Amino acid sequence: MIKPDDLATLHIHRLIFHDVPKRMRGLEAAPVLSEIEATLDADRIAHLKRRLVRVLGSKSGYDIQFRPESQSPVPELIRDYTKGKQRPDEFVPLSQKFAQFLFEQQTGSSSSGVLSIMDTTVTGKRGIVVLKLEREEGAQLELSTKKGKRTFEMSVLDNLVLTEGTRLFKAALFVRTGPGGDDFSSGACDSQRPFGSTDELAQFWLRFLGCKLIEEPRVATKKFFEAALLYVNDAITDPVEKTKVYDHVMSEMSSEKKTFAPRTFIEEYVPKAHRESFESFLKEQQVSLKQFPLDTSEFVGRLRRRSYHTAKGAEVRVPEEEADIVRVAEDSIVIADTVTRVDHK
Amino acid sequence: MSRSDLEQARVSWLADEASFREFGQLVKSGLEAEIKRLGIKAEVSMRTKDIDSLIKKLILKPEHTYESLGDKVGIRAVVRYQREVDEIVASMPSVCGCSEPDDTRQRLADEKDERVGYISIHLDTWLKDDHSLLAQFPKTKYRAEVQVRTLAQHLWSEISHDTSYKSRTKIRKDLKRRIHLLAGLIEVADNEFSRIDDDMSKMPDMAEFMILKALERQYYKLSARPGNTDLSLEVIRHLWQLYEQSPEQVSMRFGVLLDEKQAVLQDVFDQMTKTSKGRSAFFFQPEILLIYDQLQSQPYKLREHWSERFPPEELEMVATAFGHSFA
Numbered sequence: 001m002i003k004p005d006d007l008a009t010l011h012i013h014r015l016i017f018h019d020v021p022k023r024m025r026g027l028e029a030a031p032v033l034s035e036i037e038a039t040l041d042a043d044r045i046a047h048l049k050r051r052l053v054r055v056l057g058s059k060s061g062y063d064i065q066f067r068p069e070s071q072s073p074v075p076e077l078i079r080d081y082t083k084g085k086q087r088p089d090e091f092v093p094l095s096q097k098f099a100q101f102l103f104e105q106q107t108g109s110s111s112s113g114v115l116s117i118m119d120t121t122v123t124g125k126r127g128i129v130v131l132k133l134e135r136e137e138g139a140q141l142e143l144s145t146k147k148g149k150r151t152f153e154m155s156v157l158d159n160l161v162l163t164e165g166t167r168l169f170k171a172a173l174f175v176r177t178g179p180g181g182d183d184f185s186s187g188a189c190d191s192q193r194p195f196g197s198t199d200e201l202a203q204f205w206l207r208f209l210g211c212k213l214i215e216e217p218r219v220a221t222k223k224f225f226e227a228a229l230l231y232v233n234d235a236i237t238d239p240v241e242k243t244k245v246y247d248h249v250m251s252e253m254s255s256e257k258k259t260f261a262p263r264t265f266i267e268e269y270v271p272k273a274h275r276e277s278f279e280s281f282l283k284e285q286q287v288s289l290k291q292f293p294l295d296t297s298e299f300v301g302r303l304r305r306r307s308y309h310t311a312k313g314a315e316v317r318v319p320e321e322e323a324d325i326v327r328v329a330e331d332s333i334v335i336a337d338t339v340t341r342v343d344h345k
Numbered sequence: 346m347s348r349s350d351l352e353q354a355r356v357s358w359l360a361d362e363a364s365f366r367e368f369g370q371l372v373k374s375g376l377e378a379e380i381k382r383l384g385i386k387a388e389v390s391m392r393t394k395d396i397d398s399l400i401k402k403l404i405l406k407p408e409h410t411y412e413s414l415g416d417k418v419g420i421r422a423v424v425r426y427q428r429e430v431d432e433i434v435a436s437m438p439s440v441c442g443c444s445e446p447d448d449t450r451q452r453l454a455d456e457k458d459e460r461v462g463y464i465s466i467h468l469d470t471w472l473k474d475d476h477s478l479l480a481q482f483p484k485t486k487y488r489a490e491v492q493v494r495t496l497a498q499h500l501w502s503e504i505s506h507d508t509s510y511k512s513r514t515k516i517r518k519d520l521k522r523r524i525h526l527l528a529g530l531i532e533v534a535d536n537e538f539s540r541i542d543d544d545m546s547k548m549p550d551m552a553e554f555m556i557l558k559a560l561e562r563q564y565y566k567l568s569a570r571p572g573n574t575d576l577s578l579e580v581i582r583h584l585w586q587l588y589e590q591s592p593e594q595v596s597m598r599f600g601v602l603l604d605e606k607q608a609v610l611q612d613v614f615d616q617m618t619k620t621s622k623g624r625s626a627f628f629f630q631p632e633i634l635l636i637y638d639q640l641q642s643q644p645y646k647l648r649e650h651w652s653e654r655f656p657p658e659e660l661e662m663v664a665t666a667f668g669h670s671f672a
Contacts, residue, residue, distance in 0.1 A: 004640070007668030009612045046620040050665045057670035123608065267645045272589060275643070 001063045001214070001288075002173060002187035006122045007053045010173070012045050012129070014091050014119035017152040018099035020132075021112045031103040033096045035149035044157060052129065055169045059261060059291045061189040063214040064172070064206065066182060072210030073101055074130075078184075082126040082176040091119050098130065105208050113170075114152075120173070122185075127175040130209065134192070170205045186211065217293035224262055225253055225299055227285040231278055233341075241271050253296055254303045261291035308333060351400055354411035358399050361417075366393045368487045369418035371478065372470055375440040376420060376433075376491065377569070383432055384562040386571060388423045415469060418489035423499045426539045430493045434466055437491070441476075442484060444469040465502060466493050497535040501528065552592035553581040557631060559596035563603045564631035567614045572630035580632045583654045587639055587646060599634050610637070613666055625662035627655075633663065640669050 019032040040048075055061065066075040081087070081094050095117035102115055111134050118129035142153040172188040190205045206212060215223075228249045236242045248269040252260065262282060266289075270278050282289060296303060304320030308328065316333060318326055327334045373391040380387045394402075394417050403409060424430060437443045447467040468491045471484035494502065516524070545551055546558040557577050564572070588595045603610065617624050627633065639647040644664070648671060651660045661671060 004668035005606070005609045008666065009609055010668075011616075042619045043622045046616065047623055049616075050623055050662075053665045053668055054670045054672050057665075057668055058672035060672075061670075123612070264645060267643055 002185055007057050009123045011121045012118050016095045016117055018115045020099050020102045020115050023107045031099045034151045036151045055171050055189045056187050061187050064186045064188045064211040065214050067212040070210035075210040078128050078174050079181050110204055122175045125175050130172045132170040172209050217295035218298045220292040221295050222298040223287045227282055227287045231281050259291050260294040262289045357411050362393050365418050368482045369489055372489045373420050379440045384566040385429045386565050391420045393418050416490035420489055421492045423494050433493050442471045442473050465498050495535050497531045501531050553578050555592045556581050556585050556596055559599050560631035560634050563599045570629045577632050602638055625659045627659050637667055
């Protein structure tokens with residue numbers, strides 16, 4: 001899981017660009033590969049890092065992990081490169097392999113782009129950043145030669161990465177946390193197509209990376225929903241507050257929003273006195289506080305409510321899927337359930 | 346001292362000065378690191394004696410030879426309060442080998458000593474026995490004089506340097522009395538600065554001062570760069586109530602925060618030192634720790650509250666430096 005402290009301590013040591021066009025039927029194309037890494041100054045590194053934080057730390061950033069059944073060579077390349085000591089001489093060939101694979105994948109509606117690979121550390125732990133920037137078809141990137149080797153001019157960085165207006169980023173950060181093949185903290189972001197979308201293009205970046213979201217959206221949503229209800233029932237004693245928070249949970253879960261951010265929910269809807277303990281409770285229940293795609297498919301029946309209003313002002317609300325516990329006659333309403341609590345407003 | 350001895354001293358110093366400078370830099374770095382660890386705001390400087398001063402001193406102090414002359418390297422730390430002088434002096438043995446402090450308070454109390462003036466503490470220092478560069482800078486040759494002073498003591502020292510206050514020559518009694526009075530005045534000022542500082546940070550209606558003091562104590566462990574106090578107080582006044590705790594409770598948070606996050610914070614401070622482009626003007630301010638703390642716990646409330654008074658772009662820059670994104 002990538003945390004703000006990880007992004008804060010991200011250091012970029014090497015960087016390289018490759019121009020990766022789209023493969024089009026009948027047309028010959030090939031990636032233009034740099035042969036040496038780019039030379040960076042402190043200001044550009046700092047600026048580049050800020051852009052990365054803004055995308056990887058944004059609401060569109062998700063925790064990811066390697067997908068065991070993936071055909072992508074990316075996980076193995078990352079595992080191998082981050083193992084042991086830094087090997088600067090292997091950086092350029094590694095990045096070229098990424099570019100070559102991206103070129104093979106870039107067909108159909110996926111667009112041409114500039115691929116940047118960065119050799120990084122996060123609090124001393126080895127890491128790799130993969131960044132794809134969209135560029136207009138036909139736009140020329142300036143190539144130059146240094147010591148007889150091809151490389152892209154810094155104008156690529158200035159024009160495509162460091163321009164505040166550039167929004168079209170696909171980014172990923174992998175940080176090695178241990179010697180094992182899956183000992184990584186990883187996060188990814190696609191600012192064009194949130195991973196929550198189900199269409200093919202939204203999955204392109206994850207498929208290229210050979211990764212999947214750490215938690216299926218339906219699982220993350222259900223875990224939050226259940227933990228939140230448990231907390232509301234057991235920890236909030238004031239009946240007015242209890243009802244308010246409960247209603248907010250139901251309303252947010254039933255909304256048309258594509259994504260849900262527990263931390264924002266806490267700040268907006270949980271009474272101040274409960275914020276810290278609610279957050280701790282969610283952590284105890286292994287509920288991620290980061291944003292996840294909202295998917296209520298696992299408990300959609302529990303969100304629907306049927307309400308009964310009586311002539312004397314009583315109100316009975318039951319989950320739609322438990323509606324058969326209510327028996328309504330001409331002058332009575334009977335609920336076949338056990339009373340667990342009575343609130344006085 | 347003969348003319349040939351002085352000439353030899355000149356030749357020796359021209360040959361030795363560079364290595365003494367290197368040695369002085371080592372001791373200075375160690376002292377700066379210790380002052381940072383203590384969380385004290387200080388100006389630390391180092392100089393090697395210029396050749397003319399060295400020769401003049403040998404002429405004035407014929408009991409010394411080139412080798413025995415003590416302050417070829419001088420390192421000075423100037424702090425705000427006397428208690429900070431005492432803290433630094435007490436921790437000097439952890440930085441380097443050092444003599445007992447030469448405290449002029451004791452010397453001035455000696456009735457037989459004719460000199461008058463104000464207090465100042467000096468220590469003779471050398472590399473510790475386990476220092477990796479001891480062979481290059483043996484303690485028999487490489488010594489530095491470390492002075493630790495308050496600003497008021499520094500004022501006295503700077504003025505008296507060009508006068509005869511420090512002279513061993515007998516001074517007329519009425520003049521001596523006036524110098525004593527002046528020195529006393531400065532000592533009173535020093536004591537009052539400390540007392541006012543203590544009192545201000547304890548007054549219940551001056552919460553922002555209390556919190557600023559607590560923030561400074563931790564901030565100077567990360568950076569020696571002073572902030573703008575007016576801005577600090579304005580930011581603290583505006584933000585501290587986000588905690589919904591008493592000023593005492595808020596003040597206690599920052600020590601814990603630094604214990605837990607010092608490595609991360611130091612890393613970010615080091616990065617921010619390297620570039621000024623895209624760095625918020627609010628970064629090198631003690632209250633940056635309060636902002637970081639709030640970013641960790643309630644970033645959106647912080648942004649909402651912040652934007653009522655300060656430019657949101659500045660918070661965005663601070664947030665990005667600490668790995669947070671509002672996007």
